[in-house]
Amino acid sequence: MTKHQKRLSVPKSWPVERKTETFTTAAGAGPHGEDGVPLVILLRDVLGYVDSKKEARYALNQDTVLVNGDAVSDESIPIGMFDILAFTEREEYYRVFPDEGGRLSLTPIDADAAGSKLGKIEDKRQVPGGDTQLNLHDGRNLTVEDGSEYSGGDSIVVDNDTGEVVAHFPYEEGALVTAVRGQHAGEIGEVETVQVTPGSGSNNVSVETDDGSFETVEEYVVVIDENFTGGDDE
Structure with missing residues (x-):
């Protein structure tokens, strides 16, 4: 290389x-x-x-x-x-x-905020023994006993030392998100609607911002907490 x-x-x-x-x-x-x-x-x-x-x-x-x-x-x-x-x-x-x-x-x-990291759940699967493995956007895998409350598109905050989930942000209408790819990358707003696309195509999401709104594919957005939007006030 x-x-x-x-x-x-x-x-x-x-x-x-x-x-x-x-x-x-x-x-x-x-x-x-x-x-x-x-x-x-x-x-x-x-x-x-x-x-x-x-x-x-x-x-x-x-x-x-x-x-x-x-x-x-x-x-x-x-x-x-x-x-x-x-x-x-x-x-x-x-x-x-x-x-x-x-x-x-x-x-x-x-x-204090540096002690944990946010991850977007890409998908989940059941592993031997009945636990659920959450696969995150950065390649990390996390095993939890009960995965019923987690879905693809949700975000979790994981403690760097213990590996435990310390916060969970569901991907749903009203969730605060940031676009991480596409022409709206860096913009922040709340999910207004999720438009489900039949078949294997990507779902579209409409996001309401302070200045208006934008649409993008849901793979391009990540759910965040308001404290993630910047500054030292966490």
Whole structure:
């Protein structure tokens, strides 16, 4: 796998300038698919904490940079939607959140909020023993005893240390959502209606915002809590 990525062809979610230089760092293997942004890009291009990959490696070797509660040492690890970055030495904490246009941005949060992470339930299935496995948007799998209250499209907040569900946000009319893909990426509003499409096509969802409304496919929206919309007031 190449270690370089042409800037002009990076995914729209990557927060990099495309015309300043020819190449940037390629993402390593991990969750989030092609939308995952290499950690070094956030450290160097977004936060300005380092000037090079060498400095990033040194910083990570201090075990003071945590991703979803775990210290990381690989500067190319892909970071994606709703991941939690903690800089323990600086006492700074961020949630990765979709910005307008679909770019990933860093939203400052407090230390308590950094202890858990939101995940969208993509699907669920029963596993041997009768428990239910919830499959989340970032590749995580979570097993719960009773899965009857959870449905695909719901969001849950999982404690980074215990792996327990600490909050559950159903996907339903009136739910607060953010679009994470498509032309309305980054917009936030409440689900007004869900239009079920017969057959295998995607359902459409109408979302009411402060400025009007928009429609998109339901795969592009994620249910969130009002505290996820930004700021240090969590």
